[in-house]
Amino acid sequence: MTGTDLPGRTKGEKEHNQGLARSLFRVTLPRWRGGRYSLSKLFFNFYLLAMGSFVAIAFTADFVISTAQRGITDDYARRFMRGTITLIEDELFRQPRSTWPRKIRELDEKFSYKLGIVERISLDRTLTPTQVDKLDSGDIAIDHDGDIMYHRLGTSSQVLVVGPLASNRNPELKDRLPLELRLRLLTWSLTGLIFGIALWFWVRPVWRDLEALRQTARDLGDGNFEARSPAARSQLFAPLSDTMNNMAERVQQLLATHRELACGISHELRTPIARMRFALEMLTETDELAERERLWAMMEGDLEELDHLIDTSLTYARFEREAPEPHFSSVQFASWLVAEVDAVRLLGRNLDITVDTSELPEKLCVDLDRKAMPYALRNLLRNAFKYASKEIRVSAEILAEQILIHVDDDGIGIPPEEREHIFSAFTRLDRSRDRSTGGYGLGLAITRRVLELHGGTAIAGASPQGGARFTLSWKACQ
Incomplete structure (x- = not known):
């Protein structure tokens, strides 16, 4: 849930979000004084300007x-x-x-x-x-x-x-000028009336669109992030209405991400901070050198965990706030995949890690971001290292002009109802909440964001080895 209906929101947080929204939506829409008077004022301003210009052009043309x-x-x-x-x-x-x-x-x-x-x-x-x-x-x-x-x-x-x-x-000539004058007055009166009616039907939807935009901006500024501008009646304001709605959705997403990160990080900080507090208390109560060294090592591990949490959270926030511009370059795919797996092979301890590129064409070249894509692949490998029992198999293939990378393990697998949910930030399965396989639930979320930069996606499924299969897919380019 996002917007104003988020549970657990404190009064201070709500006021902060409302203040942020007011600063974001302090748009320069006209401050009309509502009602018929303002609509009439807008109409008469347009009418006098347009009709005055028309009369001036007509008289100038008549004179010429x-x-x-x-x-x-x-x-x-x-x-x-x-x-x-x-x-x-x-x-x-x-x-x-x-x-x-x-x-x-x-x-x-x-x-x-x-x-x-x-x-x-x-x-x-x-x-x-x-x-x-x-x-x-x-x-x-x-x-x-x-x-x-x-x-x-x-x-x-x-x-x-x-x-x-x-x-x-001559009575006939005497009456001719007044008759011409009356005809001219009648002609100009009919012209002004027809023009005024046409202008009214043009101004009225414009006014309604302005009122709708003003009300939407006011609602958003008051913190109602569910507010959206209705479809514009005039084509003049249709792009502005769509832009405002897109901006509102983006702000709503950013605020939801902000709250999600704040809640997730605050939750994740509790465990290492509590362990550090406990270690400090134990450190003051013991004089044994071996015990003190163990407590120091424990605190250093907690500090490293905090540092990794902050770094990963900032990376995720950067992807959520504004997707970075990808920089694609062509790589020889088979050799690139082998090199990336070898770079993290040591983290797999005694696991049997194999790479299969036999399904790929020879000398296949693929366009990818050489900075972001390794991050996505390594996150999948680190996830497999936590749950694999004996082996991990990395394979690649081309299917329907899409290149696929599969990371299979022989671990406990993922229930079907959880396979999409695990790509959300700070989401962890219940069985992974111990410290040995913990993590923060951000790695898979970042992996999916990286694949979205490449126009692809990341999905989870069942592995032929009996565990979990994670697949990266994006359009191939030979």
């Missing part, structure tokens, strides 16, 4: 398009009005120049837009130099708004003014 089309529109208006202006000019030229103002007033009443005559010199400040050039060349000049047209009457100094074309005297 209008500017590009102005020349085309002016040419069209000039061609459209040229006939009318020519007729007005011909009618004026039939009259004496002195009657032109009166005639213009008469014609003005017959048109829906205004007509007038002004002096040429009065237009220098009204028209641009380009428009003035058009006017002097006899062409029709149009003002900047495209609403008033100017045409010079022959070679005279007088200019015919036509417009504004959208004159208030």
Whole structure:
């Protein structure tokens, strides 16, 4: 069991784990003030930003398009009005120049837009130099708004003014601008409403994902290591949700390993410390040299046992905390296996230790970590040394593209229900709790971690010799 339901947890340990969790999960998720107000605030912030950007882009595009089309529109208006202006000019030229103002007033009443005559010199400040050039060349000049047209009457100094074309005297033209304005307002209102609805349906799942992540982070920070973020509704936060859950599982595993190591080491420390305390008490009560030397040797053995316990525990903690990066290199497998067994053969005392590589292809090369793999193999051999009666047999073979190393002994064997359990840290069978075959239950756990680095595993089974068989397997590479 892990997390908050671990038995035997003290109040101080629980507070320590909660403090550690808060430091690990002090994430920078937004501190929204919960409820509808915060969701509305998020929505309106997004809406104003997006809609403002959309309107700005639309108006900019409209301005650019209008500017590009102005020349085309002016040419069209000039061609459209040229006939009318020519007729007005011909009618004026039939009259004496002195009657032109009166005639213009008469014609003005017959048109829906205004007509007038002004002096040429009065237009220098009204028209641009380009428009003035058009006017002097006899062409029709149009003002900047495209609403008033100017045409010079022959070679005279007088200019015919036509417009504004959208004159208030024409009710149809008078109502056109408000109608266009109403249509534009209606269009923009519908656009804003549709955009707001679409944005709401996009923001709402985002908000829910943020709330779920915030609540998960709060639960983890309070020490509830079983808390997990639900599946994200939006693809935007799906990777973050998966990452947080993976991080929570990793932290939960690390804390469980931390507690397991603490409990296991504290349990294992009791026996050598108690023996050392007993030896010290006996040492003060005896003057016999032989007895004192025996007690000193006992304490030295206990110190070596403590040193080995600490070293093995640190090795296991390193594998559990973060798997080291393996460094693979190719070795000639048969000779490597023989050399590794020979390196620890002396520890087997009078045991008959044999190595069988006859099932391997000649000159088989295998990729392995030359630092970690020997540790795994030697742990299996040391375990066999404790329980074997007379012989140990090491063999290797290739099966289904997997290379297998078997370590068989003729000892008491392992019950089927215990064969998987013994690879857990600080796990020992009841029959191995005496000092001669004791150990700390870490060697096999480390062996499996080493094989996992190689993409393989370590398993236990029954040996043809009647005892236990331990097998290392990983993918072969020739």
